[in-house]
Amino acid sequence: MPLHVPPAPAPALRSVLTALGSPTAVREARTPSLRAALGPATPELPLPVHVLDRVTPEGTAVTSLAGWRFLIRCGDRAVAAAETMLTPDGWAFSHFFEGPYIAATEQALRQAENMKGAYQPRLLSVPGLYMLTLWLHGDLTADGADGHPAATDLLVPLAPAPPGIAAHRPHRVAELLPLLTHRVTPAPLLSSPA
Template sequence: MPLHVPPAPAPALRSVLTALGSPTAVREARTPSLRAAQGPATPELPLPLHVLDHITETTGPSRARLTGWRFLIRCGERAVAAADTMLTPDGWAFSHFFEGPYIRSTERALRQAESLPQTYQPRLLSVPELYMLTLWLHGERTADPASGQPAADDILVPLAPAPPGIAPHRPHRVAELLPVLTLRLTPTPAAAGLLA
């Protein structure tokens, strides 16, 4: 079934379009493929970027928070870079361009998600404690993309490169993957003794 991609806030999109139209911003970007791109570059597939902090806290469940919107920058038939925006006191603003393996991995995960029998709202969920990024397929497809927490039945697809021992592009229910991630970050009693 098709994914229900939420529209990005208009100021976030405008900030990316302004940056793409700025020769200085593109020239100073650390994205050789964007600088070398022939033809117009267009921002597509805006995905809300959430961060899941402190997954080993015992004071309550982990909380996801919206930190920005990520746009894939397409030139011709392929994505050549991505652009991140961030929320500032004055509203949405362009943050930076980048490239690397997460761009192709995001495209691959989105194609995988298109073949699932249920419609999802795609989001990105970062787990900074593991240097991990996942495609978060939220079951409430019409939910406000800026809010909400990963539900037990939502699906997480780890993007490549994934942390050692976690297979990229293998879909997991949140209820299955989050406990594994928590265990990966919780020191064992023997390791805790070594650190004392």
């Protein structure tokens, strides 16, 4: 089933296009694959990046929008990504980057397109675990910048995933969130014997 990619804010896309058109921005980027790319580079698949801030006692994930991520495609593959962020003046280009999450994001998106059901793809970052997931939101009409993971939404951990969590295995939020919460919650300090 096709994914319903939410539209990115126009200023976010413009800022990425401007950065791609700037020889200085591309040359100074820490992305050798983008600097060495042959042919035109185009931003595709804008995904809102949400950060898991906390989980309420009721088990609701509280997230905040951190930015929009665009995969940068040259030819038939993504070679890098561009991140944008919200500033007091609006959406602005932040940086280019590359690494394992580029290919993992593409793989998870292809996997999601073959699932039953329709989803709105987003990214959910779990900073306490150095983890990134493809968040498949069930409300196709939702604003990609808002909301929180519903219990029936799917999370697909991207590779590399933390130890004990299988990459590219879809989990319902209701199943994975308790595990993540347990992993991120610091263990209580034990008092020393008297």
